Amino acid sequence: MPSTPAQPGQFTISPVSVWRRGVNALVTLAAGGAVVLVLLPLGAIFAYLIYKGLGSINWAFLTQTPKPVGEPGGGMANAIAGSVYILGIASVMGVPIGIGAGIYLAEYGRNRFGDLIRFTADVLNGVPSIVVGIVAYGIVVLGQGHFSALAGGVALAIMMIPTITRATEEMLLLVPNVVREAAYGLGVSRWRTTLSITLRTATSGVITGVMLAFARVAGETAPLLFTAFGNQYWNWKMNQPTAALSLQVFTYAISPFDEWHRQAWAGALILIVLIVVSVGAVRLAASRGMLKGAN
Amino acid sequence: MMANRALGAPRLTGPQPVAKPEVVSSGKAETSPLITAGDSRVPDGFFHLAVLSCGLCVLALVGVIVYELITKSSLSWHAFGWKFFFRSEWDPVNEQYGAWPFVYGTVVSSLLALLLAVPLAIGVAVFITEMCPRWLKSSLAFTTELLAAIPSVIYGLWAIFVMVPLLRQYVEPVLARYLGWTGLFDGTPYGIGMLAAGIILAIMVVPIISSITREVMTAVPQQQREAVLALGATRWEMIRTGVLRNARAGILGGVILGLGRALGETMAVTMVIGNRPEIARSLFAPGYTMASVIANEFSEATSDTYLSALVEVGLALFIVTIIVNILAQLLVWSVTRGMPRRSNA
Numbered sequence: 167m168p169s170t171p172a173q174p175g176q177f178t179i180s181p182v183s184v185w186r187r188g189v190n191a192l193v194t195l196a197a198g199g200a201v202v203l204v205l206l207p208l209g210a211i212f213a214y215l216i217y218k219g220l221g222s223i224n225w226a227f228l229t230q231t232p233k234p235v236g237e238p239g240g241g242m243a244n245a246i247a248g249s250v251y252i253l254g255i256a257s258v259m260g261v262p263i264g265i266g267a268g269i270y271l272a273e274y275g276r277n278r279f280g281d282l283i284r285f286t287a288d289v290l291n292g293v294p295s296i297v298v299g300i301v302a303y304g305i306v307v308l309g310q311g312h313f314s315a316l317a318g319g320v321a322l323a324i325m326m327i328p329t330i331t332r333a334t335e336e337m338l339l340l341v342p343n344v345v346r347e348a349a350y351g352l353g354v355s356r357w358r359t360t361l362s363i364t365l366r367t368a369t370s371g372v373i374t375g376v377m378l379a380f381a382r383v384a385g386e387t388a389p390l391l392f393t394a395f396g397n398q399y400w401n402w403k404m405n406q407p408t409a410a411l412s413l414q415v416f417t418y419a420i421s422p423f424d425e426w427h428r429q430a431w432a433g434a435l436i437l438i439v440l441i442v443v444s445v446g447a448v449r450l451a452a453s454r455g456m457l458k459g460a461n
Numbered sequence: 462m463m464a465n466r467a468l469g470a471p472r473l474t475g476p477q478p479v480a481k482p483e484v485v486s487s488g489k490a491e492t493s494p495l496i497t498a499g500d501s502r503v504p505d506g507f508f509h510l511a512v513l514s515c516g517l518c519v520l521a522l523v524g525v526i527v528y529e530l531i532t533k534s535s536l537s538w539h540a541f542g543w544k545f546f547f548r549s550e551w552d553p554v555n556e557q558y559g560a561w562p563f564v565y566g567t568v569v570s571s572l573l574a575l576l577l578a579v580p581l582a583i584g585v586a587v588f589i590t591e592m593c594p595r596w597l598k599s600s601l602a603f604t605t606e607l608l609a610a611i612p613s614v615i616y617g618l619w620a621i622f623v624m625v626p627l628l629r630q631y632v633e634p635v636l637a638r639y640l641g642w643t644g645l646f647d648g649t650p651y652g653i654g655m656l657a658a659g660i661i662l663a664i665m666v667v668p669i670i671s672s673i674t675r676e677v678m679t680a681v682p683q684q685q686r687e688a689v690l691a692l693g694a695t696r697w698e699m700i701r702t703g704v705l706r707n708a709r710a711g712i713l714g715g716v717i718l719g720l721g722r723a724l725g726e727t728m729a730v731t732m733v734i735g736n737r738p739e740i741a742r743s744l745f746a747p748g749y750t751m752a753s754v755i756a757n758e759f760s761e762a763t764s765d766t767y768l769s770a771l772v773e774v775g776l777a778l779f780i781v782t783i784i785v786n787i788l789a790q791l792l793v794w795s796v797t798r799g800m801p802r803r804s805n806a
Binding site for chain 1: 520610622783
């Protein structure tokens with residue numbers, strides 16, 4: 167239906183009312199304020215970590231085991247080593263299983279059964295860490311008869327697996343199907359294609375996923391409370407209680423001693439640095455000389 | 462279906478055994494082939510089996526978790542039944558256990574956290590997706606996500622030594638003076654208590670809610686925004702009617718996901734809530750949560766019933782967080798389904 171085209175000047179565009187403009191400005195201000203309010207604690211936490219932690223880190227802190235209450239000095243060397251040890255155990259168990267399950271979901275799991283596993287992994291991801299601790303206690307600690315590094319490792323591995331699985335799947339699915347078909351076309355067998363072509367193409371993405379999982383569990387305390395339990399001395403045995411940095415920070419933070427509070431800050435700083443450095447180092451190594459994920 | 466089958470990977474795996482004799486019989490080339498032709502069905506089968514067993518591991522883990530929690534809590538279940546969750550006695554000496562104070566503490570601290578976190582998180586998400594200049598966008602998003610990477614024990618440490626003294630000296634006296642009449646801000650301001658737990662939980666939950674909110678807001682088509690703007694809406698009216706209204710199911714999902722995190726959070730809460738199994742109206746009063754009681758008492762539980770009661774608290778926590786998480790997933794999916802994942806618009 168042809169209607170007469172609007173003539174210029176026929177409309178008067180009424181200006182946006184003061185009220186509406188005011189509300190708009192107010193909301194913009196509120197949103198900006200929310201950002202500031204959220205970033206404030208973040209800044210405060212890092213500032214305090216550095217301010218309180220740096221002053222307390224010294225050679226003794228990094229090389230000695232804790233001193234008995236009341237004696238000044240001592241350090242968290244055994245806790246640092248214990249954290250690395252427990253995380254090592256967790257990674258040895260969690261990473262292969264997580265990546266394997268991810269491969270299954272991406273390459274074989276486009277069906278009902280795959281959906282079930284996917285759903286289960288998401289469920290596992292949401293299990294509170296303290297509950298994972300209870301389960302690791304039930305399986306490992308009761309089985310072995312005492313608290314142990316292994317139990318701590320198992321607890322952390324359980325928490326790593328779902329994150330790695332989902333990340334691996336997501337990254338493998340990003341690899342174009344053409345790449346797989348090219349390999350099949352050359353007569354490369356399926357397992358070889360998956361490992362040497364698909365997984366290799368997605369390496370940097372998969373490693374990012376693994377590091378995400380690692381960073382998530384590295385600072386976990388709750389599942390270690392009654393699995394690794396903590397230890398005042400050095401321990402390298404799988405079946406003995408082991409100190410961990412996060413546990414030590416917790417114990418020292420809720421203690422009534424100033425000296426321990428000081429060390430708790432130092433331990434927390436070391437914990438953050440440990441997480442950031444290990445994640446950064448692996449990502450750097452992964453991005454160098456390896457194929458970037460094909461997007 | 463047929464086309465899929467024909468194109469699908471299984472048909473293309475490796476040299477087909479049927480084709481092998483032909484390759485050999487052609488016999489033109491004396492040179493060895495680039496790829497040794499062989500039957501790859503056996504190694505393929507092994508590989509399939511290997512990754513399948515990894516997948517089954519995931520299933521088995523959840524199975525083991527459920528089995529362990531149920532069997533280990535049966536003692537307390539048989540002793541107290543459903544009443545376990547409604548009794549407020551927690552007396553290890555006389556073997557009387559009721560989880561009501563912990564349920565109450567968990568629910569109140571989590572709801573308090575959501576009350577504080579949701580407006581902030583939505584504000585942050587709105588600012589990052591709709592308002593902030595392009596150059597600031599990714600760094601701001603990264604920084605807020607960084608909050609999620611800080612271990613909870615470090616939040617707890619900071620809360621004990623920085624936040625709690627601030628609350629005790631400045632915030633709580635003011636609250637008590639002006640809002641004391643509600644009964645919510647009554648009594649001696651210790652700093653440590655339900656309010657401190659709620660605030661630290663809020664700080665921890667904000668990045669989760671805001672990142673999900675950002676994801677669902679990004680999934681709202683750009684045309685929607687342009688259409689609303691073309692009708693003469695201001696930016697806020699555009700965000701409200703064009704974006705937030707379309708994304709509300711997903712935002713609700715993000716909020717519920719945050720709730721799931723808050724319910725199961727252990728360390729930071731344990732360090733500031735005061736750990737006393739009491740129910741008080743005032744938010745200044747100390748409380749106790751389900752996760753905290755497990756963290757504090759599990760390794761000291763001497764009797765079987767005591768241990769079993771703690772595991773039952775864990776089982777309840779497990780079931781609640783699972784339900785909450787599934788609900789959240791479904792809500793988020795309902796918005797982002799069919800959208801490209803994490804398109805960085």
